Amino acid sequence: MQLIKIPNYSARAMRCACSALALALLGACASQQSGYGIGPQAERQAMLQRTNRDPAPDTPGMYLGLIDRMQSQGLYFASLAHIDAFEKQYGVTPDSILLRADALRMTDQPEASAAAYAQLLQTSLAARGHRGLGLIAGGQGDFARAASELQQAAQLAPTDATVLSDLGYACLRAGDVAGARVPLMKAAELDSTNPKVVSNIALFLLANRQAADAQALMNQQKLALDVRAAIRSDAAKVAAASRDGAHAGAAVTGMAVPSSARNAPAGTVASMQNTMEPAPRLLQRFAQ
Numbered sequence: 001m002q003l004i005k006i007p008n009y010s011a012r013a014m015r016c017a018c019s020a021l022a023l024a025l026l027g028a029c030a031s032q033q034s035g036y037g038i039g040p041q042a043e044r045q046a047m048l049q050r051t052n053r054d055p056a057p058d059t060p061g062m063y064l065g066l067i068d069r070m071q072s073q074g075l076y077f078a079s080l081a082h083i084d085a086f087e088k089q090y091g092v093t094p095d096s097i098l099l100r101a102d103a104l105r106m107t108d109q110p111e112a113s114a115a116a117y118a119q120l121l122q123t124s125l126a127a128r129g130h131r132g133l134g135l136i137a138g139g140q141g142d143f144a145r146a147a148s149e150l151q152q153a154a155q156l157a158p159t160d161a162t163v164l165s166d167l168g169y170a171c172l173r174a175g176d177v178a179g180a181r182v183p184l185m186k187a188a189e190l191d192s193t194n195p196k197v198v199s200n201i202a203l204f205l206l207a208n209r210q211a212a213d214a215q216a217l218m219n220q221q222k223l224a225l226d227v228r229a230a231i232r233s234d235a236a237k238v239a240a241a242s243r244d245g246a247h248a249g250a251a252v253t254g255m256a257v258p259s260s261a262r263n264a265p266a267g268t269v270a271s272m273q274n275t276m277e278p279a280p281r282l283l284q285r286f287a288q
Contacts, residue, residue: 060090067099076103094123101132110136127156131163134170143174143241154183161191169200173234175241177207199223199231206235207242 063086070079083100090096101116114136120129134149150167157163168184171177184204187197198221205214218228 060086060093063090064095064099071099071103071106076106079103080107094120094125097123098125098128098132101129105132105136105139110139127153127160127163130156131166134166138166138170138173143170146170147174147176147179159190161187161194161197164190165194165197165200168204172200172203172207172238173241175238175244177204177238177242180204180207195221195223195227199227203231203234203238206231207238 063082067079067082067086070076070082079099080103083096083103087093087096097116097119101113101120104110104113104116114133117129117132117136120126120132123129130149130153134146134153137143137149138146147167147170150163150170153163154160154167164183164187168180168187171180171183181204184197184200187194188201191197198217202214202217202221202223205211205217214231218231223231
């Protein structure tokens, strides 16, 4: 009987096919992990392990950049450990204090975070210090103090759209609808594509009795349903704060609060004084 020899290229083809099958199976596993939400968690854990294993960058700037990237991915606790390592190696700097303050705030340590932000007030990062103190105050429900801190931050960083937007939001939540207008308009023209700025503009429109314009803006920007719900929830809180402010002012002056003011939504005074720009011009800014 004559033996049939299998050509070498067939063996190679079989090896290639096996390799391709193995890769396909690995891809399927990864796809399933990603589909069930395990993939992103595993990726974050892998990044954390790499960060803990890899040696620290050899320059202060590179190390601070690494810590900043960690925070941008939500690794705030790990970033605190690396801030300790950074300051042990290079000493304390305003940038490391800011990173520490942000991490402490995001890990629910407001007192320690406030102390760190306060350290920045006499440095070149004073605006970030005031903004951080404002965010802490807002998180604790003290929106009057938040607006005060953010106003100081805006004075130091007058073109920072994020600070201006935060200031406008704090004013709204403190019941000062008219006071929110200017910082929010500045923020809108400085950064009209920022989702937070757009959301705060929609909130202002609702508070200022311009519900149709607010709805048009939210439709135009295709805001998600949960974002719209949050904006409407905040609008109710703004209205309540505005009414409380009106009652408090009347109590101080000894004047009665008119029934029209008690029942009117927040922002009536701003509308009556015609301080708001025509809605079409406002909406056109977000179409560009």
